[in-house]
Amino acid sequence: MAGTLLGAVVCTLFVAANCFYTASDDVVELTPTNFNREVLQSDSLWLVEFYAPWCGHCQSLTPEWKKAATALKGIVKVGAVDADKHQSLGGQYGIRGFPTIKVFGANKNKPEDYQGGRSSDAIVKGAFSALQSLVQDRLSGRGGGGAGSDYGRQSKSNGGSGGSTKDVIQLTDDNFDREVLKSDDVWLVEFFAPWCGHCKNLEPEWAAAASEVKEQTKGKVKLAAVDATVHQGLASRYGVRGFPTIKIFQKGEDPVDYDGGRTKADIVARALDLFSANAPPPEILEILNEDIVKKTCDEHQLCIVSVLPHILDTGASGRNAYLDVMVKMADKYKKKMWGWLWTEAGAQLDLETSLGIGGFGYPAMAAINARKMKFALLKGSFSEQGINEFLRELSFGRGSTSTVGGGAIPKINTVDAWDGKDGELPAEDDIDLSDVDLDDFDKDEL
Template sequence: MMRTGAVGVAAAATMAVLALASMGRVAAAASDVIELDPTSFNKMLSSDDIWMVEFYAPWCGHCQRLAPEWSKAATALKGVVKMGAVDMTKHQSLGGPYNVQGFPTIKVFGANKKSPSDYNGARTAQALVDAALKEVRSTVTSRLNGGSRRSKSSSGSGSGSGSGGKGAVVELTESSFNKDVLGSDDTWLVAFVAPWCGHCQRLKPEWAKAAAELKGEVKLGQVDATVHTQLASRYGVRGYPTIKVFPGGAKSGEAEDYTSQRDAASIVQFARNLAQANKPPPEVKQVTDEDVFTSHCTDHQICFISFLPDILDTGASGRNDLIAVQTSLAERYKSRPFGWVWAVGGQQPALERAFDVGGFGYPALAAFNSKKKKFAVLRGAYTEDSIKEFVNSLVAGRVPTAAVIGGEVPQVTAITAWDGSDAPEETFEDEIDLSELDDIDLDELDDTNTAAKDEL
């Protein structure tokens, strides 16, 4: 019976691949994509189906480019995996629990709907189909091995995150720890517990509550130290519960001790502070083409565009100092949905016209909301403190804004990116060897001038 089910799913997967290969281009108007609202989203969470869900904004350029590929994949996967879409300008609350901060964000809701995985692959129909079928195979394998069929009764393993567990807490073993914790870039808090420990029993509901609230932000795991003794010994666990902290990013295997209170609110606050501290700031990029402008500027709620002087005026060192101001501010405001880009004065004339900058010199700074098509310009000095005050006042609504001149998002001129070098040294052709002046007969020069005067 199990074999028949597996063959059936495999056949469906094969049909999806064949359908994709034979379809060609699919019009978005005839889409099999399911638009989700709060009601249908909750139904999705309680279903047995595997879903891929795109969180998007209609004004987002990357979302617009993804739309035909998403539609094509949805048609190919019809009857196998469901493809949904959430308009975040209408249903912003749906993205909150999943830490949706940029568009598009794609989540894969497999057997355990409480712990969706991020899709970070290519944004092509083929890549989307491949990822969906991979999730199908994983789900089928889990069911064949006795895993829970329904997501609501799933043991909370998440996508590739160990086996067992309670709710959003990931139950970790000797074998899964290296891959799921040390092998990921996620921030983890791991509790080493013993079943007979009274303090562990009191921690259990608080840990589960914190894990549910932190879903999509920070992962909370649990290790039965009486079973996985080598793992507990590795981290010097001598009492229960012992909570170890593994900050986000590449991990060396070292852990920090958690010493805060053990109630859910304290755990959540600590975890969020830790995740925020380890979150990388957005990259500060030079505007060189439309793709850069879209991904690093217009896809963000507010974009700060610096217009820098020519390299002849600042040199490489001076330009790097100005870019460093932006980089520092990007770090300071990394929790905000801000983008930071720069352009050389005069190289992006459409941007300068749209934001009415350049007339009072460089460097200059404009803040741009592409959705509302409004902007504001820094009128003070281009310093970190001045820009910081400008940003804070802008967020507080104390800075006057204006409609983008021309009424539309300006077009970007494609240019070659600055390579970091100084301006080339000026050279002069036919330079005069001053030593030749010694050979000039001044008496002859005087006679020549006298003759010229006589002719006048």
């Protein structure tokens, strides 16, 4: 009994953070841990009081706030934040005095200030007025409560162009670990705030870069965005203190800060560097049928085609030496994500003719742009130095080009794959002279 009385005295003397509201009240205690889930990701209308335990006006409001919460139960959510203890939440919503009441309605990212009286009756009336506005917004299609903010909404609301953001992946508390941490892909993740001017400026560059990176890396490098005002747990986990903050995530490694430029070109260049650092060299494919050529040339900006001497001219060791040069060059230029093909001289004569190969001897090399049906020929030596000079010129958009003969990739023959062995001369038929009667021939003729 004495303990009960002592507890009551303590709560009376210190109407403190622990005694303002309890689990038996209809007021939901909100913290940085549950605020996103309870308020921002909710479809309900919320009235939220930001208070300080030492504030006399807050102490006076407490019984009225509890009454209003009970009256509005099941209709409007009523919550409270100890903004003295949870200053990050108070700072996020610009709280300068206590108590401050915010109404979280159709646009959870832009709560409105409650301007009504502080009796339970006035609070209930204010709640119903806000509720009516929310319903009218929904009827007119202007809003629907709900969680978060679509990436791109920030620039549209600021008068921006609001270009396509379809390739920017939106991450949340619920899908972040599954999508990012368990992925084998490389992720560039922007943590943004809808009200942040720098974020609004970055948004069109980020969106454009996302589309180009997706295409060039075949989805192996992904660009994503996290609304850090909604998913504060994620922002806190990764130490996000300002906006926008960009983090790079690679499987098995700690995330690192992106410290590059914020133009599309800067972002794409960094993404391709990350891709090439993690990607194996492109596969060097032998041209065995039409499907291999079509797939390789259609899916890559350029396909590099080598025509190697006949196996009888080089043997396995000579051919492998040429293939080794191709592998080294493919690795060196893997950031370009070109396709690589080879064939034996004479196996695909129509292709050789369409590319003007033959006049320079074998081995030969051509780079084909299947979209434009243009090609360029290696004029130098088939060596690391010669090929490197040829490809470097191509990478800078220099060098002479010609139109593929006939304006299309010619018919490709179906052939067997090289077995990796030396070639064999075709066997000659032995002539058996044992049954030939030489007496039948005129000796003079012999």
